[in-house]
Amino acid sequence: MSEGKRQKTALITGASSGIGYQLAHIFARNHYNLVLVDKKEEKLNEMAEEFPQKFGIFVKNLVKDLSIPTSPVEIFDELQQASIVVDVLVNNAGFGTYGVFAETDLNAELKMLQVNIVTLTHLTKLFLKPMVAQGYGKILNVASVAAFQPGPLMAVYFATKAYVLSFSEAIANELEGSGVTVTALCPGPTATAFQQSAAMEDSKISSVNRMMDTERVARIGYSSLMANKTVVVPGLRNKILAESVRFTPRKLVTKVVKSMHELKKN
Numbered sequence: 001m002s003e004g005k006r007q008k009t010a011l012i013t014g015a016s017s018g019i020g021y022q023l024a025h026i027f028a029r030n031h032y033n034l035v036l037v038d039k040k041e042e043k044l045n046e047m048a049e050e051f052p053q054k055f056g057i058f059v060k061n062l063v064k065d066l067s068i069p070t071s072p073v074e075i076f077d078e079l080q081q082a083s084i085v086v087d088v089l090v091n092n093a094g095f096g097t098y099g100v101f102a103e104t105d106l107n108a109e110l111k112m113l114q115v116n117i118v119t120l121t122h123l124t125k126l127f128l129k130p131m132v133a134q135g136y137g138k139i140l141n142v143a144s145v146a147a148f149q150p151g152p153l154m155a156v157y158f159a160t161k162a163y164v165l166s167f168s169e170a171i172a173n174e175l176e177g178s179g180v181t182v183t184a185l186c187p188g189p190t191a192t193a194f195q196q197s198a199a200m201e202d203s204k205i206s207s208v209n210r211m212m213d214t215e216r217v218a219r220i221g222y223s224s225l226m227a228n229k230t231v232v233v234p235g236l237r238n239k240i241l242a243e244s245v246r247f248t249p250r251k252l253v254t255k256v257v258k259s260m261h262e263l264k265k266n
Contacts, residue, residue, distance in 0.1 A: 007057075011035040011079075011086045011127070013066060013119075014093030016043035019142060019190065022218030023090055028055040030222075035084065037075060037093070039065045060084065066093050067111040072122035088225070089127045090140045091120040091164075096157035109156045116160035121167065128171075128180065135179040140225045141168045145188045145233060148242045150254045161186075165231070172230045181228045185221040188238035190214055212238075 010027040014020040015036040024034055028051050036044050036059060044061040051059050062078060064071045079086060094116045097108050124139060131137025144158075147165035151158025168184035175182060191211045217234050224232035233239045 006085075007031060007033055008087040009033040009035060009058075009084060010088035010090060011037065011075075012090040012092055013037040013123070015047070016040040019187070019214050019218050019221070020090070020092040021047075022214045023092065023140075023222060024051070026218055026222045027088070028057055031055070031057060032088065033058040033060075033084075035060045035062060035079065035086065037062045037064055037066070039063060066115045066119045069114065069118070072119055072126060075123065076126040085130070085134070086127050087131070087136065088138045088140070089123060089131075090142075091123060092140075092142045093119070094142060094160070096154055098154055100153065101155045104156075112156060113160060116157070117163050120164060124167075124171070131180045132175070132178050137180040138225055139168075139180070139182045140221060141182065141184050142221070143168065143184045143186045145186050145238050145242050147184075147186055149245045152254060169230060181225075181230075183221070183225045183229055184231050185217075185224065186231065186233045186238070186242065187212065187217045187221075188233075188235055188241065190217050 010032045012020050012024050012027070012034065015024050015034075016038040017040070020038075024036060024047065028034060034051065034057060036047060038044055041061075041063045044063060048059045048061050051057060060079075060082070062075055064075060066072075095112055097104055097112055120141060124141075128137070128139070131139075141164050143164040144161040146154070146158040147161040149158070165184050165186065168182050172182035172184075189211045191213050212235050220232060220234040233242045
């Protein structure tokens with residue numbers, strides 16, 4: 001069938017919660033079949049039961065720990081064997097760690113590098129070639145406003161998001177005219193379980209009550225992906241932050257970011 005008539009499929013990593021969960025809802029409402037990837041099997045099973053009944057789509061669950069290096073190939077091979085064509089790849093999975101780098105847990109940071117950078121790159125490499133071959137495809141990489149500046153007390157996390165942004169912009173340029181587009185979604189602080197998983201609930205930035213909600217971030221990400229935008233920063237305050245660092249001395253930017261991440265004083 002032609003690309004216009006075949007019901008398209010979106011693969012979403014980190015699909016069980018937060019922005020990934022909201023993106024899954026949006027794609028489902030827009031009649032995309034779904035491949036949902038996460039290590040939380042129970043939540044994926046709930047979605048696989050709910051979504052087909054509610055939206056009339058097909059859902060395939062893949063329970064994978066994306067910190068395991070073999071996961072991307074396993075995902076790709078399973079979908080190849082099932083003859084499932086992925087038209088949209090959403091690299092949403094990611095997490096952060098918090099604390100002074102000299103004291104933070106190395107194993108956690110190595111897993112973060114694997115998920116935030118290596119797995120994202122590996123999945124993109126695997127699914128991009130078939131997209132180029134069919135002359136159509138979309139990739140949404142979830143970066144962060146963290147990508148625009150260094151992040152003391154979250155040094156590795158900020159660096160991973162800088163990679164995602166740079167990588168996305170570069171391959172977006174390479175793919176011009178191919179029918180495949182790449183979008184980097186760069187949200188600011190968002191009301192998810194991120195702060196809790198990063199053990200930074202008591203930091204100043206986590207106490208800010210103006211965090212964007214996940215549904216709004218997902219809507220902006222989806223519409224920007226469909227509009228073939230390369231970089232999107234949801235929210236006016238976040239746009240100003242991302243732009244202002246270009247005109248501010250790097251040392252000052254770093255100090256400001258550190259002050260935002262410091263623990264609240266009792």
